[in-house]
Amino acid sequence: MSTHRRTLPLADFIGKAVLIAVTAFSVLLLVAPSLIVIAISFEPRAYISFPPSGFTLRWYQAVLENRQLMDSVFVSLRTALLVMLICLAIGVPAAFASVRGTYPGKAVVNAFLLSPQMMPGMVIGIASLFFGAYVAFRASNTMLVLSLSVFCLPFVIRITMARLAGLDARLDEASANLGAGPLETFARVTLPQLGPALLAAGAFTFIEAFDNVTVSLFTSDVRGRPLPVELYYLVQFESSPVIAAISALEIGLSFLAMLLIAKTVGLDRLGR
Numbered sequence: 001m002s003t004h005r006r007t008l009p010l011a012d013f014i015g016k017a018v019l020i021a022v023t024a025f026s027v028l029l030l031v032a033p034s035l036i037v038i039a040i041s042f043e044p045r046a047y048i049s050f051p052p053s054g055f056t057l058r059w060y061q062a063v064l065e066n067r068q069l070m071d072s073v074f075v076s077l078r079t080a081l082l083v084m085l086i087c088l089a090i091g092v093p094a095a096f097a098s099v100r101g102t103y104p105g106k107a108v109v110n111a112f113l114l115s116p117q118m119m120p121g122m123v124i125g126i127a128s129l130f131f132g133a134y135v136a137f138r139a140s141n142t143m144l145v146l147s148l149s150v151f152c153l154p155f156v157i158r159i160t161m162a163r164l165a166g167l168d169a170r171l172d173e174a175s176a177n178l179g180a181g182p183l184e185t186f187a188r189v190t191l192p193q194l195g196p197a198l199l200a201a202g203a204f205t206f207i208e209a210f211d212n213v214t215v216s217l218f219t220s221d222v223r224g225r226p227l228p229v230e231l232y233y234l235v236q237f238e239s240s241p242v243i244a245a246i247s248a249l250e251i252g253l254s255f256l257a258m259l260l261i262a263k264t265v266g267l268d269r270l271g272r
Contacts (some may be wrong), residue, residue, distance in 0.1 A: 017228035036249050041244040048239050069246060076210050079145055079226055083201050083209035086149045090192075091156030091201065098157065099164040117154035121214030124151050125170040140221045147219045148209045155208065156201040163197035173268035203257045211250060 036050055041059055043052040097103075098110050116124060128147035174213055213228035220229050227246070235243055 037244050038248045038251065041241055042069055043081055043241045043244075046240055048241055048244065053220045060249075062242045063246050063249065066242070069227070069230060069234075072225055072227040075141070075224050076227040079141065079148065080206045080210040082145045083148045084206045086145070087153050087156045087205045088198065088202055090149075092160055092198070093159050094153075095160035099161050113157055114154045116150050117158070121151055121212060122218075125215040125218035128215070132219070141224055143219045144216060144221070144226065147215050148212060150214065151215050152205045152208050155204050159197050159201040159204070161193065163194055173223055203260070207254050207257055210253070249272040 039052055040050055042055045042057070043049050043053040044056040044058070057136055094113055098106070098113065103109075124147060128143060128150070132143050211225075211228055213232055216226050216229050217232060220226055225233075227250070231243060231246060
């Protein structure tokens with residue numbers, strides 16, 4: 001019995017050590033490439049080198065002075081905002097129907113709504129391209145917004161569903177018993193409770209639509225390419241740190257979005 005008791009703490013210690021090592025290694029794989037990109041963006045020489053030989057902000061200035069890159073930034077910002085609004089407008093009612101609705105084939109509808117999340121972005125991009133060609137609808141900003149909306153919609157649905165599942169439906173029933181209509185109940189009872197989930201869903205959708213390259217590559221207009229596609233073509237013909245600078249700005253945008261959520265909502269409350 002005493003040997004068995006000594007074995008259990010040893011097994012727990014080994015398990016915790018392995019878990020910590022795997023977690024640290026995973027974090028390193030995720031964070032290290034971003035830190036390297038940020039470091040390269042300060043390289044004073046006109047080619048990519050790590051570690052950098054000095055410090056300069058000339059490449060950030062070059063980004064701001066590059067008209068083509070800035071146009072791509074505005075295209076991506078406009079696209080991401082439209083995709084976020086479309087996904088919220090469709091995803092929230094869809095989540096309500098998935099969680100609180102009762103109708104035949106509910107499981108099939110839920111699987112259909114969430115299926116884009118199971119597919120690679122390249123598959124959705126190619127499918128959108130072929131479908132657009134079939135209906136004589138060429139690649140354009142409209143097709144870009146629609147295809148990214150299809151790809152990002154499951155993010156909103158899943159986060160909203162998770163939050164709705166944790167809400168007490170009796171609060172809505174009490175509101176109805178007190179004479180409030182469905183819209184008033186939603187606006188004054190349900191929506192405030194969904195606030196953290198909607199903010200998180202909107203932020204994730206915006207970041208994904210802004211940074212997505214696999215879908216955008218097949219559906220964007222060549223005369224108004226979003227930033228990820230512009231960088232994809234730029235990296236093939238140029239190796240200056242200006243690429244690292246614009247990438248570092250994208251990393252900063254994503255970090256600020258997550259920081260905003262952490263300060264206003266709390267990361268531990270996402271989806272709860």
